[in-house]
Amino acid sequence: MVIDTHCHIHDSEFYPENREDVYRQSRDAGVVMLCIGTTVRSSREAVAFAETHEGCYAAVGIHPHDGKDEDVAGIRQLLEEGHKKIVAIGEIGLDYFYEHSPRDVQRQLLHDQLALAQEFNLPVSFHVRDAYDDFWPIFDSFSGIRGIMHSFTDTQHNLEQGLKRGLLVGINGISTFTKEESQQRLYTEVPLEKIVLETDAPFLTPKPFRGKMNLPAYVGLVARHQAALKGVRVEDVEQATTDNAERVFGKMT
Ligand SMILES: [Zn+2]
Incomplete structure (x- = not known):
């Protein structure tokens, strides 16, 4: 059993036709999935999917890319409906690399959604x-x-800033193909008790x-790569990351 904390x-x-096949294949591989919203529409789809698919949970939120076209009221509405399978807010944050939405819009949206995280x-x-x-x-x-720094690829300094605040690090496929030495070092050195897996x-x-x-079925490849980097058994990576994820999101397996 392994948890994909971000798909x-x-x-x-993203999956117009083959969603059910992707789901089946991932369940057959023993994967529990956290389905992450990026807009109000996709958050509502995440909730509906989780409610009709065993082994799936939902996060609701507006991605910083989509900030300029979205209204937090739609996320509040979903939260107030009281769906039991909503276990997180996300994905939310700031993206100045692509800057698809103006920075001030992104900052306001992050602020408003952190307020929801606190309230709920x-x-x-x-x-x-x-x-x-x-x-x-x-x-x-x-x-x-509390939460996860999804797809963390930033500096050692910001890694420490996050760990110090109790955040965990989401490690995904990038770890298997990045050629950047500083990145590889970070993936090797960040301790097992501070990471979760994702795709x-x-x-x-x-x-x-x-x-x-x-x-999501491929999350096992990320686990295997972490095991090789850290010189531990794959089962140990799977167990530790499952425990970590459940400490943050609650019981999922
Ligand atoms: Zn994502």
Whole structure:
């Protein structure tokens, strides 16, 4: 049993036809999935998918890319409906690398959704790219926020900043193909008790399936790569990351 803490398998935009096949294949591989929303529409799809598929849970939130076209009221509405399978807010954060939405819009949206995380006492899946300097002050203006730094590829400094605040590190297929030495060192050195596994499917397909669409089923490849890097058994990586994920999101397996 292994938990993919970040996938988009529910999203009709990314898996128009073969969603059920992808789901079946991933369940057959023993994967529990956290389906992450990126818009109000996709958050609602995540909830509907989780409610009709065993072994799936949902996170609701607006991705920083989509900030300019979205309204947090739609996320609040979903939370107020009281769906039991909603276990997190996400993915939310700041993305100054692509900057698809203006920075001030992104910051306001992050702030408003952290307020929801606090109000509904839910952990958060964070997407932060080239923006940690602006991220920490907003994060620190709240108390008791817990969660994951999804797809973390930032500096050692920001890794330490996150760990110090109790955040965990989401490791995905990038770890299997990055050639950057500083990245490899980070993936090797970050301790097992601070990581969770994810795929970000359909994106970031791990080796040896580069060029194909990613599936939650491939999260095992990320686990295997972590085991090799850290010199431990795959079973130990799977057990530790499952325990870590369940400490943040609650019982999922
Ligand atoms: Zn994602």
